Amino acid sequence: MRNPLRTEAEAFSFVLVFVALAVVVGLAVWLAGPKVGFAVFLALTIGIGVGLFLKSDPKVTEPAVWDRHRPDGVNRILVIANETVAGTALRDEVVSRARDGASEVLVVTPALNSRIRHWTSDEDGARAQAQDRLEASLASLGASGVRAKGQVGDDDPLQAIGDALRTFPADEIIVSTHPPGRSNWLERDLVGRARETYPCKITHVVVDLEAEREAS
Amino acid sequence: MEAAAIEHGHDEHHGPPTANVSSRVDSRLLGIYIFIASEIMLFGSFFTALFFVRVVVPHESWPPPGYHLPVFMALLNTIILVTSSFSMHWALQSIKRNHRAGLIAGLSLTFLLGLTFLLIQMREYSRLGFGPGSDAFASTFFGLTGLHGAHVFVGLNLLAFALVRSIRGHYGPEGHDHLGVEIPGIYWHFVDVMWIVVFTVVYVI
Numbered sequence: 440m441r442n443p444l445r446t447e448a449e450a451f452s453f454v455l456v457f458v459a460l461a462v463v464v465g466l467a468v469w470l471a472g473p474k475v476g477f478a479v480f481l482a483l484t485i486g487i488g489v490g491l492f493l494k495s496d497p498k499v500t501e502p503a504v505w506d507r508h509r510p511d512g513v514n515r516i517l518v519i520a521n522e523t524v525a526g527t528a529l530r531d532e533v534v535s536r537a538r539d540g541a542s543e544v545l546v547v548t549p550a551l552n553s554r555i556r557h558w559t560s561d562e563d564g565a566r567a568q569a570q571d572r573l574e575a576s577l578a579s580l581g582a583s584g585v586r587a588k589g590q591v592g593d594d595d596p597l598q599a600i601g602d603a604l605r606t607f608p609a610d611e612i613i614v615s616t617h618p619p620g621r622s623n624w625l626e627r628d629l630v631g632r633a634r635e636t637y638p639c640k641i642t643h644v645v646v647d648l649e650a651e652r653e654a655s
Numbered sequence: 656m657e658a659a660a661i662e663h664g665h666d667e668h669h670g671p672p673t674a675n676v677s678s679r680v681d682s683r684l685l686g687i688y689i690f691i692a693s694e695i696m697l698f699g700s701f702f703t704a705l706f707f708v709r710v711v712v713p714h715e716s717w718p719p720p721g722y723h724l725p726v727f728m729a730l731l732n733t734i735i736l737v738t739s740s741f742s743m744h745w746a747l748q749s750i751k752r753n754h755r756a757g758l759i760a761g762l763s764l765t766f767l768l769g770l771t772f773l774l775i776q777m778r779e780y781s782r783l784g785f786g787p788g789s790d791a792f793a794s795t796f797f798g799l800t801g802l803h804g805a806h807v808f809v810g811l812n813l814l815a816f817a818l819v820r821s822i823r824g825h826y827g828p829e830g831h832d833h834l835g836v837e838i839p840g841i842y843w844h845f846v847d848v849m850w851i852v853v854f855t856v857v858y859v860i
Contacts, residue, residue: 445684447840451744454844457851458737464855473717476860560682 514542517607519600520615521548524576526646529615537585544587545607548573549599557594566591596629611640618647687838691845698849701802705795712791719792725779729858732772739768740847743840750836753828762818769811776804803853806846813839
């Protein structure tokens with residue numbers, strides 16, 4: 440459900456809606472009596488509640504970075520990963536694309552956090568853990584000869600991609616997840632939603648950390 | 656020279672590190688949302704009491720015989736409060752366009768309209784002919800309208816703070832520079848919406 444009061448302007452439009460509803464209830468009372476007016480009031484109150492609940496977030500049209508003319512010929516790769524950021528499969532995938540030296544890689548690790556900690560802005564622990572994983576991943580990529588930068592992102596991976604794209608106009612996005620059945624991101628259809636939202640090539644890499652540990 | 660450099664460096668590192676802030680909701684906005692949610696529940700309990708009295712206690716008519724509510728004055732108050740929402744919105748739009756005179760005029764007008772609302776309500780209380788202790792209907796009437804009046808009073812205080820700060824040159828058009836106006840604005844619109852519901856339920860239906 441989208442918060443209907445994100446700004447003063449939205450709260451003001453709420454006032455206008457309630458004025459209109461009060462006029463409707465007033466007319467119902469005037470034309471058909473208080474009982475009908477009360478029924479209209481109840482129906483409108485429930486209708487507003489259900490309408491707000493069902494109202495989906497507006498379609499995201501993100502962002503216009505691909506419209507920029509980039510004559511430098513650099514292939515920019517955005518990698519979004521968290522627990523799987525140090526996985527061998529992901530590292531091999533990035534290395535195979537970026538070893539030519541004409542590529543720039545930005546690794547983003549969302550600071551995964553619990554809901555309650557997010558709403559209370561208690562993000563320090565989550566960001567510290569994400570930073571640790573990021574540094575390990577950058578070290579691994581650097582040892583493989585890949586020039587990579589990194590940053591910790593929002594705990595919503597789709598938001599983290601959007602934030603990164605505002606400063607890093609990627610040609611390709613690599614989304615790394617756990618295997619199906621063990622991945623919250625796949626459960627929330629992150630890859631599908633990213634493909635709907637961002638008009639560039641999106642590659643999904645599955646990293647099975649348990650299998651990699653057993654193999655090593 | 657060296658001492659100055661050291662002193663400068665000490666100043667730069669003074670205080671706690673910058674807090675991490677989510678890109679989705681400002682903690683101050685989150686605070687007003689939680690506050691408004693609690694207020695809706697508070698008003699809900701008063702509405703429940705009013706509906707209970709109306710449904711459970713048998714009355715031939717509503718309001719009960721012998722009570723005459725000042726509907727016209729309440730309608731006038733409604734118009735005043737709705738107008739104040741427009742002036743509040745104008746104030747915020749003005750500062751977003753870096754128009755400080757509009758901000759000050761909008762906040763002043765909103766404050767005056769809110770004060771007028773409160774004075775009219777107090778005058779009507781003195782002329783109603785019944786008090787909070789008269790019976791259950793009177794208790795719920797004064798409870799609900801009085802609760803709303805208290806919220807208008809709080810809103811007037813917030814507006815007064817914002818007005819004084821705007822006269823002193825605070826607030827700006829960028830980003831969160833006008834959050835000190837936006838948050839009282841959201842609260843004021845909430846108070847306005849609540850009055851529309853109170854007016855509809857108590858005076859119209």
